[in-house]
């Protein structure tokens with residue numbers, strides 16, 4: 698479902714990605730590992746079309762994603778890709794459940810169905826009782842789980858996650874990892890996950906490493 702080829706990216710003199718190749722099948726769970734500063738987040742941003750490479754191409758469902766106009770790209774991203782990043786960017790004036798439903802409403806889904814799915818996701822992630830709280834009233838781990846629910850609300854084909862269990866204790870991390878596998882089973886979603894968590898990278902179908910700007 699995804700193919701990245703010849704991806705290069707530099708920041709000034711710093712060559713971070715030097716021709717990365719990656720192919721991911723639909724329904725696959727791939728863990729990306731590598732040392733701090735290896736370029737994992739940089740690659741994830743490019744795969745998610747949030748940043749463009751200096752050279753190279755990304756195909757999602759055989760579509761050359763960067764050949765689209767910025768408007769097409771934004772619509773494609775909202776519908777097809779769910780992001781779980783380290784900085785959650787929850788909207789402070791909205792409650793947990795409201796934060797989760799926003800991408801669903803933007804995507805044109807029916808409000809009642811979106812609300813019900815949001816409540817289910819929050820419940821599955823163990824924060825059903827916190828759904829009417831605002832971000833300032835939630836812990837770091839609770840924020841994380843709201844952001845994960847928000848990423849999943851549109852049932853995107855592709856989920857890109859950067860250290861998704863980074864803020865969670867081992868029990869909640871395991872629940873989250875199990876949720877990913879459950880979603881893959883139910884919806885055949887594809888996951889590309891940057892992680893330092895050995896349990897998660899061991900559970901993944903495949904573990905790839907970025908080293909010296911290349912994918913090993």
Ligand SMILES: Nc1ncnc2c1ncn2[C@@H]1O[C@H](COP(=O)(O)OP(=O)(O)OP(=O)(O)O)[C@@H](O)[C@H]1O
Pocket residue numbers: 708711713731732733734735736737738739740
């Ligand atoms: N916007 C930017 N401007 C300049 N340098 C950047 C920028 N973003 C990232 N870098 C640099 O590029 C390199 C790769 O960063 P990146 O965040 O992709 O690494 P990472 O493998 O995800 O690291 P970590 O595991 O520590 O999160 C780092 O040296 C970082 O300092």
